[in-house]
Amino acid sequence: MSLEPLLGKTLTELQQIVTNLxxxxxxxxxxxxxxxxxxxTEIEQMTNLSKVAREKLSQNYCFGTSAHSKVxxxxxxxxxxxxxxxxxxxxxxxxxxxxxxATLCVSSQVGCKMGCLFCMTARMGFNGHLSAGDIIxxxxxxxxxxxxxxxxxxxxxxxxxxxxxxxxxxxxxxxDWGFAMSPRRITLSTIGIIPAMKEFLERSQAHLAVSLxxxxxxxxxxxxxxxxxxxxxxxxxxxRDFDFGLQRRVSFEYIMFDGVNDSSKHAMELVKVxxxxxxxxxxxxxxxxxxxxxxxxxxxxxxxxxxILKKNGIMTTIRxxxxxxIFAACGLLSTKExxxx
Amino acid sequence: xxxxxxxxxxxxxxxxxxxxxxxxxxFDFIPGQVVSIRINSxxxxxxxxxxxxxxxxxxxxxxxxxxxxxxxxxxSNLKKGDVVEVSEPFGDFIHxxxxxxxxxxxxxxxxxxxxxxxxxxxxEMVIYGISYNKYLHFNKTIVDVIGSSNFIKCVTKELVNGTxxxxxxxxxNSINNLKNIKYYLCGNPNMVVDTRxxxxxxxxxxxxxxxxxYF
Numbered sequence: 047m048s049l050e051p052l053l054g055k056t057l058t059e060l061q062q063i064v065t066n067l068x069x070x071x072x073x074x075x076x077x078x079x080x081x082x083x084x085x086x087t088e089i090e091q092m093t094n095l096s097k098v099a100r101e102k103l104s105q106n107y108c109f110g111t112s113a114h115s116k117v118x119x120x121x122x123x124x125x126x127x128x129x130x131x132x133x134x135x136x137x138x139x140x141x142x143x144x145x146x147x148a149t150l151c152v153s154s155q156v157g158c159k160m161g162c163l164f165c166m167t168a169r170m171g172f173n174g175h176l177s178a179g180d181i182i183x184x185x186x187x188x189x190x191x192x193x194x195x196x197x198x199x200x201x202x203x204x205x206x207x208x209x210x211x212x213x214x215x216x217x218x219x220x221x222d223w224g225f226a227m228s229p230r231r232i233t234l235s236t237i238g239i240i241p242a243m244k245e246f247l248e249r250s251q252a253h254l255a256v257s258l259x260x261x262x263x264x265x266x267x268x269x270x271x272x273x274x275x276x277x278x279x280x281x282x283x284x285x286r287d288f289d290f291g292l293q294r295r296v297s298f299e300y301i302m303f304d305g306v307n308d309s310s311k312h313a314m315e316l317v318k319v320x321x322x323x324x325x326x327x328x329x330x331x332x333x334x335x336x337x338x339x340x341x342x343x344x345x346x347x348x349x350x351x352x353x354i355l356k357k358n359g360i361m362t363t364i365r366x367x368x369x370x371x372i373f374a375a376c377g378l379l380s381t382k383e384x385x386x387x
Numbered sequence: 388x389x390x391x392x393x394x395x396x397x398x399x400x401x402x403x404x405x406x407x408x409x410x411x412x413x414f415d416f417i418p419g420q421v422v423s424i425r426i427n428s429x430x431x432x433x434x435x436x437x438x439x440x441x442x443x444x445x446x447x448x449x450x451x452x453x454x455x456x457x458x459x460x461x462x463s464n465l466k467k468g469d470v471v472e473v474s475e476p477f478g479d480f481i482h483x484x485x486x487x488x489x490x491x492x493x494x495x496x497x498x499x500x501x502x503x504x505x506x507x508x509x510x511e512m513v514i515y516g517i518s519y520n521k522y523l524h525f526n527k528t529i530v531d532v533i534g535s536s537n538f539i540k541c542v543t544k545e546l547v548n549g550t551x552x553x554x555x556x557x558x559x560n561s562i563n564n565l566k567n568i569k570y571y572l573c574g575n576p577n578m579v580v581d582t583r584x585x586x587x588x589x590x591x592x593x594x595x596x597x598x599x600x601y602f
Contacts, residue, residue: 158576159576159600159601159602160576160600160602161576161579161580161583161598161600163583163593168576168580169580169581169584171576171577171580172576172577207602241388241423241431241432242431263479265594267479267597268593268594268596268597269593271579271598271599271600272600273479274478274479274480274597274598274599275421275434275477275478275479275480275599277479337584337587337588339587339592339593340593
């Protein structure tokens, strides 16, 4: 009989487990602290639980962490960790240190269903959702965990297509019995699945990033099939109607493709469609993927584009490209690894 | 999204695990659009392409039961007179009345049936991928409208006379000189992504490929 992982359980779930085992309710919180705040990896190491309690737990449960199977390190310090999954696939997490900040880009699914033209993960196909435990493990098993300041759900998969597990993982990252991170240190990036995006906004305090990539519906539809179902204009309406308060942030991701979405016309249309939304715009260099019809915009053209947006009041940054030498764009490494098999 | 309580008038099993759900039409729609369906307001809706003509008084929804799914096992138990909640139609997977090819797998044929039955400009070809011949839906209707030589049935798991044995991508790979016209793709994400990549490789511009993904 396979043992059920404790990692990924909320405090309520842990309290239910200990109650069912006839243990005192406070043991639930003790287990949560071992899982999320200390550096052990075995139930046997939970030394403030009685021996009997540990034995009872071990009969049905395991701790639940699993170490990475591979790591690639870039010359710029970015590290890509690879975690194997049970069905012969891989998920990736990218650790990106940058001065005082260190960000982990986590995956939420094995592969992706969304089929974006520019995305290597789409080519893997969809092979399943990650559990909250699988998501948490990417942080819990990170060798640099103590340095981590930020988490972004921008790895493999569309997080809002796996809403419940993603929300559960955010709860664990932010709860005082969990990792006790500020939700302002967490950003979820989505292509804009509207019903799930509304739930995410209501049920969490984390930042929102929306992958935009074109301010023209027809063009966006050619790159992102989701546009046929949930248009970005509807996404923007939801954002306009939501009170983000003073601290919570919405940003837009804009990968720049040479001759496709990088004209001044595009920049001015962005200014128009984003009017009235307090936001940041991240311009992203395209990491080329094999056989793609898309090419990255030259840097000087990205700067021109950035200037137009800035002049028109949109806080814009060109996100520096990290880890290109280790295939750090999501999906590249795992696809490469899988193709070796 | 506005939902309305809607009475089921039929829930017909048309192939193992595959159903056509019927209800009276209470909205106008453009062929290719989807509706969200849920059993009640406690659950999240799931999206389904409308499969019927926009002139018909009855709406048909084609669905396949996914054992691990939240909604389809419940849908499959519905009977005439049961009530579900249906949203207004939405979405923009719309045929532009241009020269086109339709490519679908499984229940991804639904929006194309709606386009064909609604009298839109017919595609030059329909390429339909299925695992077994028993999942070949609407064969007669499609053959009657576009002719059997323009309806390519790609069957992957058995040999069937009059069909192509292999995947949709295998068939496309076998075609020389693909026309650079509009290609509409609908079905499972793996097929859509693989087919799109293949079409691009064979010279079709990416802006001539429109995709709808079932997720």
